[in-house]
Amino acid sequence: MLRRDSFDFTRIAAPWNLRFASVVPAGIARCGSADDVRTALLWAEANNVPLAIRSGGHSYAGFSTTAGLLIDVSPMSHVAFDGESGRARLGGGARNTDVHATFARLGRSITHGRCQGVGVAGLVLGGGVGFSQRLRGLTCDRLIETEIVTASGELLRCSAEENADLFWACRGGGGGNFGVNTSFTFDTFPVGVVTVFRLVWTSRLSDVLPALLDHLPAMPDRFGCKFLVDAGQAERLELLGQFVGTEGEVTALLAPLLRSARPAQQDMRTLPYWDAQDFLSEDDTPEYVHERSRYLYRIASAEGARTILDYLRRFPGTHAGANWKVFLAGGAVAKVAPDATAFVHRQALMLSSIELNWTADDDAATLARNESWLAEFHAAMQPHASAECYQNFIDPAETNYLRAYYGTNLERLVEIKRRYDPRNVFRFAQSIPLSL
């Protein structure tokens, strides 16, 4: 147990989103095993101390911070691979970086994100979006088994055969709701050579953006991408992606887009999968951020594209900027029924999100102006997108959040919550409640 005066406490206590860094735990239980987790949970309940669970610490809403006991599972970061079955067992505190380090040697993967510090626990429990999702499914789609310590201190194994209802909930029901997951077993897939690309447009975005929105959903499942449009007066759109195939095929697939306007920069490389992930990976430096997402179920109209560009141009401005981005969905994600796992947004074509960043140099008035802009922009997107939001882009400002994250799976999640956490030990501002 670390107390506030312990060595390294400040570093370990700090969340990724600096917006919540002022919430400092009274103590941190550094858990290296399911037994440690059980001891910490039972101690917190016996002493009536609030708790939060942390793996990678990347919750956008600071839901892995608490003024009480922080149950930190990051010491459980082992990854063990079984060559015969192709399955990998990861500790509940493994991060994307541990996946990268182990799987790069093995020529295997799971669907993972771009940011090295994100915890596999948070990622898989909320679904898990990555460049391989259209070919291989979400991170949660290849989960075979997970072990979880419940509020009573019991260690449960969950799979299609054992505690199947809790296993269902652990694939999209969101982190922190049912217990502390101490391991995850995945069915991995082999990886070879892929083509990765980054294209940047700095003009004619009113042509490029609708063309991308129209064109991308028809891409083959081997094509995964995200694109991002910067807020502000200077036009900038970046398309970043991965294709299981050749540069020639990517160029042919992108040809209609390139006809609408030529990019100012174009970088395309064919690389072994794990070298390609270095090209795609994103900076992990902690930030002040507010992220607000919406799923798109139909191709956003030309009017939708105008709304997006209009809001981006009217960005009030901070020291760190803002953007609107899209992750292409569909493919293998959509082949699973919305009620087959707790992840409900199966039929969406794309996941869109507005990201507002700032720094400690932005004063309260600047922040208030920018938050109003973000709220208006988010509301204006609803007619062009949907009321559904990604539970892993968890958003403290979302009002109808339970329905937005879980849709028609909400009632079943509430039933499962009552069964496994009847005293509501695992609660935070947007946790699944015991009743609706």
Ligand SMILES: Cc1cc2nc3c(=O)[nH]c(=O)nc-3n(C[C@H](O)[C@H](O)[C@H](O)COP(=O)(O)OP(=O)(O)OC[C@H]3O[C@@H](n4cnc5c(N)ncnc54)[C@H](O)[C@@H]3O)c2cc1C
């Ligand atoms: C820079 C950045 C990049 C991202 N990129 C992607 C991406 O590419 N794809 C994507 O899908 N998402 C992405 N996300 C979102 C990410 O999936 C979520 O923020 C996720 O919840 C982070 O998990 P974590 O373990 O790092 O965070 P934490 O803050 O540790 O945990 C997130 C939630 O899960 C709970 N939790 C953590 N560990 C456990 C556990 N072992 N058992 C039970 N509950 C637990 C926490 O209490 C908290 O409520 C990104 C986020 C950031 C900040």
